[in-house]
Amino acid sequence: MAPAERQNHARELVREADLSQWDALVIISGDGLLFEVVNGLMERDDWEEAIQTPLGILPGGSGNALAASIHHYTGSPPGSSEDLLVSCGFLLCKGLVSRLDLVSVSLASGLRLFSFLSLAWGFVADVDIESEKYRYVGAARFTGHAPGFCSSLFCQKKASADQGAAHTFRNSCNSNNATKASRSEAPPAASGGPADSLLVPLEQPVPSHWTVVKEEDFVLVLAMYQSHLAEDLLAAPGASLEDGVMHLFYVKAGISRAALLRLFLAMEKGVHLAAGCPDLVYVKVLALRLEPLTPKGVITVDGEVVEYGPVQAQVHSGLARLIAG
Structure with missing residues (x-):
């Protein structure tokens, strides 16, 4: 030990x-x-x-x-x-x-990380980090803190609207049936790991066959590769250990506090995708790029804060081994 x-x-x-x-x-x-x-x-x-x-x-x-x-x-x-x-x-x-x-996550500084759980920006990342002060209560800090944060998030947005407080981002994704980019275009690994054959360097435009989500305001962006975001949050009920995709969720701005709270309460039981929320978008992807346009914010990888700025990620199916029955 x-x-x-x-x-x-x-x-x-x-x-x-x-x-x-x-x-x-x-x-x-x-x-x-x-x-x-x-x-x-x-x-x-x-x-x-x-x-x-x-x-x-x-x-x-x-x-x-x-x-x-x-x-x-x-x-x-x-x-x-x-x-x-x-x-x-x-x-x-x-x-x-x-x-x-495992998912390789490339940051603007050139740092490359490997992730087994999630990549989050916006509301989910904010709640995760804000709730660190309640770490002593265990898993309850995630769901217990969300209702209060819903209120503070929307109040802050309203009070700061003239300063552009609403989250804005440009998001690009390579769906699971898209053609792969050539390996020669992949950025070099920062330390080790397989080549990111679907990605190009962050300073270059994404490949033309990628799907690009237009610039607008969003509340959250969440890429999941396992079923749970917390002990009692079944965020991606269709995920498995080695399904070879990221389960990408994003919620557009304009959703009400009540609707966002209902969404997270439904997520506790994994029924949020059937909740009929028009502001929630869900798609499976092999790779993605996230380009926040706001000057400040929080991005987390597996719940850990990373540098804020453009980030991209690619799935490497079955790269690790886990004792899981």
């Missing part, structure tokens, strides 16, 4: 560890520590071999979305944090290994 003593300590440990001594790496924490481990593995010179090390998760953090997703994939009904711990522990004992999609 190797306790993480500070932020990015787990990342440093796995980057330098002799992985031949271990059959698997089991993380006893939340999604944030697994994010560190995944990126530490991908920063190694032998990343192709290192990322094949089976990963396991025992939920012990405030954000346990992957554990909730694994529990959901077994067909089990929604449960408490204790139920998730028992479920994931049982699956670890079984020791069956599945493939896990």
